[in-house]
Amino acid sequence: MESTSKPDGPDGSILELPVTAPREIRKSTKLADVCYDIRGPVLKEAQRLEEEGHKILKLNIGNPAPFGFEAPEEILVDVIRNLPTAQGYCDSKGLYPARKAVMQYCQELQIPDVEIDDIYIGNGV
Amino acid sequence: MVNPNNPTGAVYSRDLLMGIVELARSHDLVVFADEIYDKILYDDARHVPMGSLADDILICTLNGLSKAYRVAGFRTGWLVISGAKHRARDYVEGLDILSSMRLCANVPSQHAVQTALGGYQSIQEFIVPGGRLYEQRNLAWSMLNDIDGISCVKPKGALYLFPKLDPGRYRISDDQRFAFDLLQQEKILVVQGTGFNWPRPDHFRIVFLPREEDLRFAMDRLERFLHTYRQ
Numbered sequence: 001m002e003s004t005s006k007p008d009g010p011d012g013s014i015l016e017l018p019v020t021a022p023r024e025i026r027k028s029t030k031l032a033d034v035c036y037d038i039r040g041p042v043l044k045e046a047q048r049l050e051e052e053g054h055k056i057l058k059l060n061i062g063n064p065a066p067f068g069f070e071a072p073e074e075i076l077v078d079v080i081r082n083l084p085t086a087q088g089y090c091d092s093k094g095l096y097p098a099r100k101a102v103m104q105y106c107q108e109l110q111i112p113d114v115e116i117d118d119i120y121i122g123n124g125v
Numbered sequence: 126m127v128n129p130n131n132p133t134g135a136v137y138s139r140d141l142l143m144g145i146v147e148l149a150r151s152h153d154l155v156v157f158a159d160e161i162y163d164k165i166l167y168d169d170a171r172h173v174p175m176g177s178l179a180d181d182i183l184i185c186t187l188n189g190l191s192k193a194y195r196v197a198g199f200r201t202g203w204l205v206i207s208g209a210k211h212r213a214r215d216y217v218e219g220l221d222i223l224s225s226m227r228l229c230a231n232v233p234s235q236h237a238v239q240t241a242l243g244g245y246q247s248i249q250e251f252i253v254p255g256g257r258l259y260e261q262r263n264l265a266w267s268m269l270n271d272i273d274g275i276s277c278v279k280p281k282g283a284l285y286l287f288p289k290l291d292p293g294r295y296r297i298s299d300d301q302r303f304a305f306d307l308l309q310q311e312k313i314l315v316v317q318g319t320g321f322n323w324p325r326p327d328h329f330r331i332v333f334l335p336r337e338e339d340l341r342f343a344m345d346r347l348e349r350f351l352h353t354y355r356q
Contacts, residue, residue, distance in 0.1 A: 057313050
């Protein structure tokens with residue numbers, strides 16, 4: 001078998017493709033106006049300093065766990081107990097008991113006329 | 126509407142919220158209410174849920190387990206549609222399409238929702254006198270106000286302080302540069318006010334989650350830094 005790196009043209013001649021540098025892969029222009037400085041250049045510098053071995057005191061995001069605010073144990077137990085049966089996808093709007101709990105919370109808050117179908121569970125803030 | 130507010134810690138009065146409702150009513154707007162800090166309140170602050178104030182405008186309320194239940198990494202939150210749902214059938218159809226396209230949210234952590242919302246609310250222990258959040262807020266707020274050229278409103282809710290840097294004194298024209306310089310010199314990471322669409326370069330946000338000794342250390346370093354810092 002004869003091997004060739006260049007494709008044959010329709011008349012059997014060898015096509016010469018223009019030689020260009022590989023294309024740079026760029027982010028979507030839709031991201032141009034996205035303002036998310038919490039994860040911006042200052043954070044990048046913080047990560048660089050940490051890699052150099054500096055200890056940075058992070059007063060930048062509301063992430064309770066690293067500061068010793070741990071979840072109530074009861075919550076962890078519920079997740080652990082249900083883990084074996086939580087392997088598949090669920091209803092796209094969320095598990096029924098979770099949505100029911102949110103619905104009851106809305107009743108407590110006196111938000112009128114909230115039904116199960118008015119509630120969408122998502123991946124959090 | 127972020128209430129309790131991030132980054133200022135404001136908790137809005139019923140009157141103010143009714144004003145927003147009236148605005149939405151007269152301009153035919155949808156209200157998005159981010160109420161993730163609704164249980165993190167100090168002193169005598171009371172949270173009024175936006176959804177409880179009107180049934181004739183569309184209100185989308187957002188909440189979740191990240192803050193009051195301290196499981197930010199579980200990634201579990203929710204959206205509630207209330208009010209003028211009859212005028213939002215097409216919008217709701219769009220939400221249904223989008224939620225189907227992403228199949229579903231993380232399933233294991235959804236099992237935490239029922240337990241979290243019902244029964245004993247452990248966040249209470251943190252927000253009363255003697256509780257960590259309450260005491261840390263007080264300490265950080267008073268130490269900030271003790272620094273010359275800084276003024277800060279005492280937060281009534283949430284986890285943040287939003288101090289103002291006296292523009293006459295510090296002449297900060299680029300607040301991202303300020304955050305960058307503070308990081309390099311003192312190894313303290315904050316977020317500049319313009320990161321929250323604040324129009325002038327004279328505010329920054331800090332969280333008061335660290336323990337008191339760490340907050341004290343941070344405030345001392347900030348004071349040292351500001352003593353000589355000018356732009």
